[in-house]
Amino acid sequence: xxxxxxxxxxxxxxxxxxxxxxxxxxxxxxxxxxxxxxxxxxxxxxxxxxxxxxxxxxxxxxxxxxxxxxxxxxxxxxxx
Amino acid sequence: xxxxxxxxxxxxxxxxxxxxxxxxxxxxxxxxxxxxxxxxxxxxxxxxxxxxxxxxxxxxxxxxxxxxxxxxxxxxxxxxxxxxxxxxxxxxxxxxxxxxxxxxxxxxxxxxxxxxxxxxxxxxxxxxxxxxxxxxxxxxxxxxxxxxxxxxxxxxxxxxxxxxxxxxxxxxxxxxxxxxxxxxxxxxxxxxxxxxxxxxxxxxxxxxxxxxxxxxxxxxxxxxxxxxxxxxxxxxxxxxxxxxxxxxxxxxxxxxxxxxxxxxxxxxxxxxxxxxxxxxxxxxxxxxxxxxxxxxxxxxxxxxxxxxxxxxxxxxxxxxxxxxxxxxxxxxxxxxxxxxxxxxxxxxxxxxxxxxxxxxxxxxxxxxxxxxxxxxxxxxxxxxxxxxxxxxxxxxxxxxxxxxxxxxxxxx
Numbered sequence: 001x002x003x004x005x006x007x008x009x010x011x012x013x014x015x016x017x018x019x020x021x022x023x024x025x026x027x028x029x030x031x032x033x034x035x036x037x038x039x040x041x042x043x044x045x046x047x048x049x050x051x052x053x054x055x056x057x058x059x060x061x062x063x064x065x066x067x068x069x070x071x072x073x074x075x076x077x078x079x080x
Numbered sequence: 081x082x083x084x085x086x087x088x089x090x091x092x093x094x095x096x097x098x099x100x101x102x103x104x105x106x107x108x109x110x111x112x113x114x115x116x117x118x119x120x121x122x123x124x125x126x127x128x129x130x131x132x133x134x135x136x137x138x139x140x141x142x143x144x145x146x147x148x149x150x151x152x153x154x155x156x157x158x159x160x161x162x163x164x165x166x167x168x169x170x171x172x173x174x175x176x177x178x179x180x181x182x183x184x185x186x187x188x189x190x191x192x193x194x195x196x197x198x199x200x201x202x203x204x205x206x207x208x209x210x211x212x213x214x215x216x217x218x219x220x221x222x223x224x225x226x227x228x229x230x231x232x233x234x235x236x237x238x239x240x241x242x243x244x245x246x247x248x249x250x251x252x253x254x255x256x257x258x259x260x261x262x263x264x265x266x267x268x269x270x271x272x273x274x275x276x277x278x279x280x281x282x283x284x285x286x287x288x289x290x291x292x293x294x295x296x297x298x299x300x301x302x303x304x305x306x307x308x309x310x311x312x313x314x315x316x317x318x319x320x321x322x323x324x325x326x327x328x329x330x331x332x333x334x335x336x337x338x339x340x341x342x343x344x345x346x347x348x349x350x351x352x353x354x355x356x357x358x359x360x361x362x363x364x365x366x367x368x369x370x371x372x373x374x375x376x377x378x379x380x381x382x383x384x385x386x387x388x389x390x391x392x393x394x395x396x397x398x399x400x401x402x403x404x405x406x407x408x409x410x411x412x413x414x415x416x417x418x419x420x421x422x423x424x425x426x427x428x429x430x431x432x433x434x435x436x437x438x439x440x441x442x443x444x445x446x447x448x449x450x451x452x453x454x455x456x457x458x459x460x461x462x463x464x465x466x467x468x469x470x471x472x473x474x475x476x477x478x479x480x481x482x483x484x485x486x487x488x489x490x491x492x
Contacts, residue, residue, distance in 0.1 A: 017146045042212035043150075055208060 001026065004078075005071040011047045012067060015040050026068040048074070085258045086492060088332040089171075089320030090432045091164025093157040094419050095131035095313050098139045099164060103419075103429075104436045107444045108465045112297035112418045114311050119193075120277045127289040129296040130275040131313025131420030133157060140164070152191035152217040153273035155226055157316035157425070162227055162267060169320040170332055174232055175265065181233035182263035183224040184254040185318070186246025186270040188424035188479075190239075191218035193276040227267050235263045241424075244384070246270045247317060248427025248477035248485035252341035254321050255487075264326045269428035271316035283312060286351060288388065300421075301448035302385035302414035303392045303456040310386040313420025317428030336435040336489045339472075340371030346482030353390055353478060357398035360384075363484035364402050364474060371488040373472055375403045378410055378488075380443055380473040382434040383460075385414025386421055391478065393455045400458070411443040411468065413461040418447055427477035431487055434473040438491045441469050 001009070005026060012030070013021035019034050030036045036044070045056050048070070054077050064070055092099070095113030096106040106113070114131050122128040133153070142163040143156060151159070175181050191214075198214040216222050221239035228237050236257055240250040247270025254268035283289045290309040292299035300311040327334055344366070346359035353360065368375060384395055400407045415433050422429055437443055442465050449462035475487045 014146065014149070017144055017150070039212055039216075046209065046211045049209060050205075 004074055007051065008048070008067060008071045008074065011051060012044060015043045015047065024067060026066065026071070028067050029065050030067065082259050083261060084324035085255050085321055085338045086324050086327050087319050087335040087338065087435060088322045088327050089165035089169030090335060090435065091161040091168065092315065092317045092429050092432055093133055093137050093160050094315035094422065094429060095133055096419060098137045098160060100432060100436065104440070107415055107418055107433060108442050110418065110445045110447045110464060112300070112447060114296040114299055114420050116296060117275060117280070119275050125280055126284045126291050127280055128293040129290070129299055129311060130280070131311060131422070132275050133314050150213055152194045153314070154187055154191060154271045154316070155217065155223050157273060157314065158185060158223045158271035158318060159226065159230070161269065161271070161316040161318040165267070165318040165320050166231060168333070171265065171320065178232050178234040180235055180264040182236040182254060182257050182266040183227045183233050184236070184238055184240060184250045184257070184266060184268045185224045185227065186240035186242060186250035186424050186428070187220045187223060187272055188241065188243045188246050189272065189274050189279065190220035192274050192279055194218050196276055196278045223271055231267065233267060242483050243479035243481055244421065244423050244426055245477040245479040245483040245485045246424030246427065247429070248431065248475065248487055249343065249483070251319060251428060251431055251487055252343060252485055255338045255341050258321050258323050264323045266321040267318060268321055269316065269318035270425040272422050272424040273314045274423060275312055275314050280312060290387065298448050300387045300417045302383065302387040302417050302446055303396070303452055303460050304449050305451045305453040307387045307389065307392070310388055310416070311420035313422045315419070315422045315425045315429060317425055317432050319428065319432065334492045336438060337492050338487065339373065339490045340367035340369070340488035342366030342370065342486045344484045346484065348482050351480045353394040354482070355394065357394045357401065359482055359484040360395055360398035360476065360478055361401045363486040364398065364476065367474065367486040367488045371490070373488060376406045378472050378474055379468065379470040380434065380437050381410055381412045382430045382437070382473065382475040383412050383414045384476045384478045385416050385446065387416060392453060395476065395478070396456045396458055407458055410459065411461055411466065412458055413444050413446045415444055417449070427475065427485065430477070431475045431489070434475040434489050438470045438473055438489065442467055443470065
């Protein structure tokens, strides 16, 4: 995992109370595999936006499924 | 037909520590929990002291570590106090009929500190950066909500917002739910965590707080002529109330019986009590009438005793009016002299202290009462606790806004 991916995993682990960080893989689906519900997702977005200094619209959030998707989105935004 | 209501569990978190026994040891030894404020930088503030709950208050480890950031401190304290109370009660989840189980918990200002930090975010980072946790961490009814989720209590569930009377009002309302047959069990009490920059500066603005910054442990001095305001504090007190028959049938430990609750409103002023003390007097009178107890049979009053000039005088006046020639005999104390004023948690923690006074036959002291105010000429148990049989106790709570509540407890 690169630095951005590691940071994303850290933030997701911080938000999801019942999920052990070791069980979060890059291909884990955030809702189906990790059990995130809507409040968790909004919480993650707020933390990610704060950490990486960017805005993630609700439309973009709907396209995101896995941990890798989140990291890829952040990397794309950083390059843009 | 009214049912008898008993207390089958108690728990608390205060600046003196977590747990009823820990607190009672400290209180009966006359120990103060007041110190310098550490939660925020007090530079430029008039007041630098408070009764803060110390880190490590979750002595049971009952809150998962990752949950802390999702809970305002007032919610954390309530969960820890409720854990102690529920364990003590011996109740087992799931309860026979969860719809007969109520939760009524008070708080004066709920997640005020979360509101402050949320507002900072709004101003510095803009509206899009607001945390989705702000609303559930701020609103007062989320504490009863959280407790219902944890213990699967599905009956009546509400928060009580009544400033410094919130805890006592919550207990009184829960008492009525059980007494009138709307619930068989209730988790009740109060919680507060408003030692924050916003609240200290706002209380300073009405000159309500002590500024005895160099002597924190001597700052809360109810009924003393040198008092200069109350000391803000935080904490939670939670009680389990139960219908006597239900409690007896399962062989529960019964800590006390609640026998009366009186509630009144002063209809007088934003922050001053009725100068004749009529609201306070009538709250106590109504509570004793419901309890069918005459004033001469009351052995202990846990006073509201905030250490403000007006409260201490008016409360003393109200006690004299109600107790008449017996007023000098009844033992009174203000445990706020040691815990500070926990606002919405005060009435609940003090209800538990009143029950502990009966269970141990010890009247806790009013510390720092070196030179009584001439208008405060009752038996306030200065400096040291006193041993005496206590069969019946009153706990008083009065609020800015004129709300008054008195609870009467009896030894079982």
